[in-house]
């Protein structure tokens with residue numbers, strides 16, 4: 001099996017950087033429990049801290065033996081394990097590997113879990129030799145109360161109970177930032193130039209599936225033009241939405257300026273909405289007016305996760321929607337001792 005090691009390491013470095021201070025190490029192991037790659041969290045830019053990884057792998061070994069057993073029966077999926085000093089998240093990464101995140105004992109699992117899952121899925125793609133962008137969305141987490149409880153020395157399988165419900169998804173942001181193009185790209189996997197500016201609302205459906213989680217998220221996507229003359233229509237549009245994407249165009253500063261206004265309007269109409277911030281049109285890098293750092297700062301200010309996309313090339317479009325779906329199903333996480 002030839003694995004693109006460079007890509008794997010780049011992905012792990014990105015992940016380590018995004019998860020931040022609570023991360024002790026990440027380890028990718030194969031079915032036999034052999035370490036395929038590992039990075040320690042304290043200083044990911046430098047070489048791997050052998051001592052930490054060595055210590056941690058000794059610690060996870062007995063757990064891994066159990067997991068690889070469960071795993072080969074195809075039943076494992078995603079789970080957690082707590083020890084005196086650490087909290088571990090295990091995610092199946094395709095048929096060949098398990099992705100292990102080692103967090104500090106005081107860390108919350110809940111904010112990290114969607115990213116661990118997304119990363120595991122990318123690792124699976126790297127092992128399959130499929131294309132994958134080594135980028136994971138910026139993690140912004142406001143403590144949302146409940147978390148997977150700490151249970152020492154117990155392997156807990158993560159399950160999702162979201163049922164068959166479909167979620168209303170809306171897009172916010174100024175006209176011309178690429179909302180309609182993003183939706184079309186996501187729904188049909190293609191990009192067309194010259195969409196007519198939408199006057200009414202078009203409604204599309206799309207499911208997001210999750211390997212190993214036995215759960216789907218169904219989105220009912222409402223697409224509407226962002227122009228302010230439709231303010232009245234816009235009110236009913238943003239009401240009762242469970243999911244939302246707030247979009248701006250990285251090549252036009254004026255689309256970045258009123259994000260707080262948009263955020264307020266959406267949150268007022270749908271207080272419990274799961275929302276992410278997206279900077280679109282990154283294929284036009286030479287015309288960029290808003291830097292990635294500015295985007296991240298804004299996301300932090302609004303308490304939203306952040307990702308940059310191109311509806312034109314398709315880069316990160318699926319990840320943006322998937323990220324949102326994972327934020328939603330995170331609310332329906334239950335655990336089962338195994």
Ligand code: GDP
Pocket residue numbers: 174175176177178179180181182192193194195196197225226280281282283284309310311312313
């Ligand atoms: P909306 O008004 O926010 O729904 O924006 P549209 O989806 O209608 O897009 C506005 C214009 O931007 C169209 O001409 C699209 O072809 C173009 N566009 C959308 N996304 C991208 C992108 O990622 N890159 C580039 N270069 N153009 C884009």
